[in-house]
Amino acid sequence: MIRIALAGPRGKMGKEALELIQNTTDFELVGLLDSRETDALQNYSVFTSIDELFLQTKPDVFVDLTTPELAMKHTMTALHYGVRPVVGTTGFTEQDLKTLEKECKEKTLGCIIAPNFSIGAILMMKFAEQAAKYMGDVEIIEMHHNQKLDAPSGTALKTAELIGRHRPSHKQGHEDEQELLTGARGADIDGIKLHSVRLPGLVAHQQVLFGGEGQLLTLRHDSFTRGSFMPGVALSIREVLKRDTCIYGLENLIE
Numbered sequence: 001m002i003r004i005a006l007a008g009p010r011g012k013m014g015k016e017a018l019e020l021i022q023n024t025t026d027f028e029l030v031g032l033l034d035s036r037e038t039d040a041l042q043n044y045s046v047f048t049s050i051d052e053l054f055l056q057t058k059p060d061v062f063v064d065l066t067t068p069e070l071a072m073k074h075t076m077t078a079l080h081y082g083v084r085p086v087v088g089t090t091g092f093t094e095q096d097l098k099t100l101e102k103e104c105k106e107k108t109l110g111c112i113i114a115p116n117f118s119i120g121a122i123l124m125m126k127f128a129e130q131a132a133k134y135m136g137d138v139e140i141i142e143m144h145h146n147q148k149l150d151a152p153s154g155t156a157l158k159t160a161e162l163i164g165r166h167r168p169s170h171k172q173g174h175e176d177e178q179e180l181l182t183g184a185r186g187a188d189i190d191g192i193k194l195h196s197v198r199l200p201g202l203v204a205h206q207q208v209l210f211g212g213e214g215q216l217l218t219l220r221h222d223s224f225t226r227g228s229f230m231p232g233v234a235l236s237i238r239e240v241l242k243r244d245t246c247i248y249g250l251e252n253l254i255e
């Protein structure tokens with residue numbers, strides 16, 4: 001049995017993950033970390049202190065599905081207690097990832113930071129990386145529900161990173177281009193333009209547009225339900241136990 005502690009169990013992702021853990025025969029839910037005590041979770045061991053969670057439940061794996069401002073602190077605390085983190089929460093900076101890499105190395109502990117758990121989104125990112133070898137002018141449009149706290153999404157940032165492995169940094173659009181309204185051309189990563197849409201009714205969607213002379217390649221992925229993320233959560237929980245480094249992105253776990 002894999003002993004699992006989960007943070008954020010009342011959230012949109014947390015609810016699904018709670019169900020996944022309970023319905024998987026080799027997973028054992030040992031504790032929950034919540035922002036406050038509620039009647040909704042009265043049948044579980046709920047903690048509001050992350051230290052108490054680890055001290056009292058001694059999990060093998062800690063799954064974090066909370067908020068960008070908490071994720072780094074939670075992940076470092078898990079590593080401090082020798083617990084392997086699987087983190088779906090987004091908002092990690094490059095510096096955070098470097099710090100985690102160092103910490104995992106020092107402690108020889110696995111950690112998985114997954115900007116996106118869905119297989120379709122991972123394939124979209126991998127295909128975008130391939131396409132960037134041939135088509136260097138690219139813009140990313142990510143579209144999410146209007147309760148999302150961070151912009152751009154973790155998926156969009158990861159996509160830009162993978163594209164950047166093959167696309168030399170350069171400015172896109174006309175060299176004399178001017179924004180008449182700030183933000184009209186989106187955010188910029190080495191010339192790749194990133195646009196964030198937030199609307200009610202959406203879940204998680206992304207298009208990667210590659211433009212070339214007389215042609216457009218569009219890669220699109222849609223998560224219509226959060227069930228799309230759960231196989232990736234289960235895979236990560238099993239994989240993190242076999243690892244002793246910090247892994248950023250599920251594309252590193254699948255062939």
Ligand SMILES: NC(=O)C1=CN([C@@H]2O[C@H](COP(=O)(O)OP(=O)(O)OC[C@H]3O[C@@H](n4cnc5c(N)ncnc54)[C@H](OP(=O)(O)O)[C@@H]3O)[C@@H](O)[C@H]2O)C=CC1
Nearest residue numbers: 008010011012013033034035066088089090114115116117
């Ligand atoms: N990697 C992936 O594939 C995916 C990642 N995500 C990411 O996962 C994260 C969560 O998303 P989502 O479920 O939509 O967000 P929600 O806002 O629905 O859930 C976040 C939960 O975290 C809880 N929380 C806040 N503070 C704490 C705390 N101190 N301890 C424990 N729990 C706390 C909140 O409780 P309260 O309401 O009381 O504040 C809330 O229940 C986001 O960063 C999102 O980007 C989302 C989907 C897929």
Ligand SMILES: O=C(O)C1=N[C@H](C(=O)O)C[C@H](O)C1
Nearest residue numbers: 090115116148153154155204
């Ligand atoms: O907040 C969300 O909903 C999602 N967040 C992740 C991200 O920032 O990329 C993954 C997915 O897009 C859903």
